[in-house]
Ligand SMILES: [Ca+2]
């Protein structure tokens with residue numbers, strides 16, 4: 001009791017008075033989640049209430065779906081709906097208040113009639129996503145066109161895929177509509193391709209079914225995101241359309257390039273990854289798929305079959321391969337491909353356990369191809385009990401939320417929950433991928449200055465593997 005009184009005194013001392021225009025109800029959720037609003041379940045709403053006139057004018061650009069669609073319950077009786085923050089609204093101009101966190105963060109305000117009386121509510125969107133318990137992505141083996149798909153689960157799955165950056169074929173964002181269509185299937189198969197492992201992985205190797213493993217990855221703390229590569233001081237990028245990859249691959253590039261540069265002093269050059277939708281580019285590489293392939297430039301003097309003598313430039317390529325093979329990152333090397341026998345022999349001598357493929361077509365004379373495998377999955381996590389504002393720490397701010405909305409969203413018992421968990425915290429997740437924090441202005445500037453030159457060269461660039469057969 002003494003502690004409780006002390007905490008109350010603490011709260012009284014530091015909690016500001018509620019804003020004059022505070023909403024009647026206050027909700028908190030996360031950027032990558034389907035944020036559930038269940039009005040009928042709240043302490044401040046009497047049983048048997050009716051709900052109507054949902055006004056979502058400040059939710060422009062975001063998606064809201066009601067229980068009519070997601071759980072086949074009339075919203076008029078359930079008062080239940082879900083908010084799906086649009087991850088593309090990730091700039092201040094579009095209302096995002098936290099540009100270092102992935103996706104949208106901010107406060108959305110709405111109103112509705114409860115038993116004919118106007119009530120206001122706010123939904124505060126916090127970073128990250130929920131990986132276990134309430135708010136995590138559900139599954140019952142959803143797949144394209146399956147009659148038994150659970151609409152709520154599908155909407156959760158779509159929201160998580162689009163939050164992670166996986167897109168429909170051609171690059172359109174995944175629509176959150178609870179209908180598991182072709183666009184969702186494409187994004188899902190690219191996502192699955194990141195972790196089903198093995199070489200030559202394509203969307204065709206993925207089953208497109210959200211079973212326990214796929215849902216486990218959608219909820220995992222180290223789930224892959226899909227995004228465009230950004231140059232750093234350790235590597236440049238000359239890829240044109242194929243400049244997208246999983247965060248695992250980008251992490252390997254970031255760290256492997258630092259190690260490779262430490263070994264030879266050479267700044268690496270990435271010439272191809274995957275296209276924006278995870279499909280290969282028919283123009284350049286029919287087989288660069290699902291964000292797990294890297295083409296690393298090699299010196300022009302090595303662009304041959306090899307002659308039995310390891311030149312200085314070939315020795316450097318071998319050192320770069322060793323550096324990437326030894327790099328500890330989210331993704332890891334599962335195979336190299338080369339068409340230069342001297343490079344092949346050198347890598348094999350240095351790291352006999354690393355799989356190698358000798359491309360007899362000659363398609364890999366002018367670069368080193370790296371296939372990337374996944375990390376071990378880290379299970380998703382729940383939100384902290386008592387963390388009412390979902391900022392991953394249970395502190396006085398949560399008490400302020402409780403005080404503001406006690407009787408509306410919270411009960412007296414929630415205070416005891418908060419008190420018992422006071423001081424707990426966990427790391428905030430959902431930052432933009434770490435590799436994007438590495439770029440140095442000098443490197444970006446150099447690349448920008450070099451861009452016209454690179455573009456000119458590209459005109460004469462020959463695709464290294466124009467057919468599926470030549471780039472296994
Ligand atoms: Ca943001």
Ligand SMILES: [Ca+2]
Pocket residue numbers: 306307308309310311314342
């Ligand atoms: Ca040679």
Ligand SMILES: [Ca+2]
Pocket residue numbers: 386387388389390391392393394395397398
């Ligand atoms: Ca908190």
Ligand SMILES: [Zn+2]
Pocket residue numbers: 272285288293294295368369370471
């Ligand atoms: Zn390649």
